[in-house]
Amino acid sequence: MKLEDQIAAHRGGLSPAETRVADFLLANPHSVGHLSALKLAAASGTSDATVVRTVHKLGFAGLDELREHLAAELSQAGRLQATVRAFGDGVVSRHVAACTGALTSLPERLSDEELAAALDVLAHAGRVVIVGFGPARHIASYTAQYLARGGVPSLAIGMTGRGFADQVIGLAAGDAAVLLSYDTPSEEVEVFYTRAGQLGVPVVQVTESRLVADPRAAVALGVGRGNPAYSPSHVPTLAVLEALADAVVATDPDRSARAAATLAELREMLS
Known part of the structure; x- marks a missing residue:
């Protein structure tokens, strides 16, 4: 049984504090594997004893069993199967609605202060380096090109293995x-x-939740990747990166105007 279903089945027997823990687990399943009972308590505004009691009431022997359950539920295979079941009837609009929901929840996940802090880091840099691996590597390349069109020096990297050393040495x-x-x-x-x-070099980390961000990050943006029950969606990441790129470009209108003029000249030469 999925965690969402288990919480629904036991919700009636939870106290208000236990309900807060359950709601936090439901909204932040990726955080469970990284946080102790004490940190989960702090994040949900309860106590570690309440966290443990809630986990037991949901039918788990302890946090370790809950983590194992979520690891299987949130695996690539598990999320893909859930996606196929949810959208396998060919109703594309349902998937579009899910992506839209991920976007509309961004104001709840990201504060104006966090976005302003990220902009401050990037706007004062001599060059912006975008780092992404796997599918995110393509998003990194797109973002670097987006910035370059606005005149912002940028670079995308994301090789894996020893080849990554050849890229990082350029930092x-x-x-x-x-x-x-x-x-x-x-x-x-x-x-x-x-x-x-x-x-x-300051790092702005785009992550599932600020709770699982690396403490070395100058700014952590808990963008998330859509509904954690389904295949990861990079729609929220793209929206945030485009918004940040536009904001960085806007900090130097003269530079962006020169870049636009140069781009137009180059395109004219190629026509």
């Missing part, structure tokens, strides 16, 4: 980075944070 003091890292940090993420720390 320089004066850069600022946007790192797309949502779950448990990979070896490449660890290497990147280490090198960024050595050079004093």
Whole structure:
């Protein structure tokens, strides 16, 4: 049984404090694997004893069993199967509605202060480096091109394995980075944070939730990837990155005007 169904089945027997814990688990399933009972209590405004009691009332022997349950539920295979079941009837509009819902929830996930802090980091950089792996690597490339069109020096990186070292070596003091890292940090993420720390490069991390962001991030944006029960959606990430890119470009109108003129000239030469 999915966690959502288990919570629904036991909700009537939960106290108000236990309900807050259950609602937090439902809204932040990716955080459960990273947070202790004490941190879950702080995040839900309850106590660690309440967290443990809630987990038991939901039918789990303890946090470890809940984490194992969620790991299976949130695996790529599990999320894909859930997506197929939910949208397999060919009703594309239902999937569009799910993506729209992920966008409309962004104001609840991101504060104006967090977005302003991210803009401040990026706007004062000599170059913006976008880091993404797997599917997110394509988003990193798109964002770098989006910034470049506005005259902002930018670079996208995202190789894996030893090849990543050849990319990270190009990181320089004066850069600022946007790192797309949502779950448990990979070896490449660890290497990147280490090198960024050595050079004093501030990192804006786009992640599933600020609760699971790396503490080394200068700013953490808990953008999320849509409904955690379904296949990950990068729609919220794209929306936030485009908004940040537009805001960075707008900080220097003269630079963006020069870039637009140069781009027009180059296109004319190619026509």
